[in-house]
Amino acid sequence: MNRHLGGGRNATDLARAFDRSFADPVRIAPQEVERLLAIRVGGDPYAVRLRDISGLVVDRKIVPLPRRTPAGARAPLGLVGLRGNLAPVYSLGALLGRGAIGAPTRWLLLVGAGPLFGLAFDDFDGHREVVSTDISCRQDEAPGAPVPDLVRIGDAQRGLISVASLTETITAQISNRGRTKET
Numbered sequence: 001m002n003r004h005l006g007g008g009r010n011a012t013d014l015a016r017a018f019d020r021s022f023a024d025p026v027r028i029a030p031q032e033v034e035r036l037l038a039i040r041v042g043g044d045p046y047a048v049r050l051r052d053i054s055g056l057v058v059d060r061k062i063v064p065l066p067r068r069t070p071a072g073a074r075a076p077l078g079l080v081g082l083r084g085n086l087a088p089v090y091s092l093g094a095l096l097g098r099g100a101i102g103a104p105t106r107w108l109l110l111v112g113a114g115p116l117f118g119l120a121f122d123d124f125d126g127h128r129e130v131v132s133t134d135i136s137c138r139q140d141e142a143p144g145a146p147v148p149d150l151v152r153i154g155d156a157q158r159g160l161i162s163v164a165s166l167t168e169t170i171t172a173q174i175s176n177r178g179r180t181k182e183t
Contacts, residue, residue, distance in 0.1 A: 032132040038125035038153060042098035045158040047151050048109060052163035055110035062089050080118055089118040095166050096146055111163055117170060128153050135160060
């Protein structure tokens with residue numbers, strides 16, 4: 001006797017679907033992959049999301065800016081010529097509170113479409129791909145911190161830099177500098 005169940009399916013159809021669920025291969029939901037650049041700042045390992053930057057350049061001459069006041073931790077290191085434009089370059093170490101770069105740097109992360117600015121850092125460790133579950137939120141960081149997350153790459157953890165947070169810091173600094181000159 002074949003009894004109809006709700007939804008127009010009978011017991012035989014349900015039994016077949018149940019049996020087939022064991023025969024079909026297990027489908028695992030795809031995990032989101034994050035593409036990262038592994039870098040070092042002040043000797044410490046960090047990572048940056050590839051989608052947050054517009055480029056990576058090496059061995060560009062940074063022309064120092066004349067300073068009227070002592071160099072602050074967040075003052076530009078100088079200017080660099082990129083894609084037919086001049087862009088200010090900031091020390092990533094200084095922005096992260098790791099101290100300014102002492103020796104000339106070889107590496108620049110480009111940020112923005114122009115690019116708006118460059119971030120100078122010490123060493124480039126390569127391109128990495130991780131799954132989103134390898135990224136975790138740092139519990140010890142305040143909202144808007146420049147390194148709010150950690151990422152596991154292999155057996156090691158790296159701080160995952162928030163380029164958006166650094167951009168906000170630099171933009172606020174430029175706005176405040178402009179207000180100080182007007183008053």
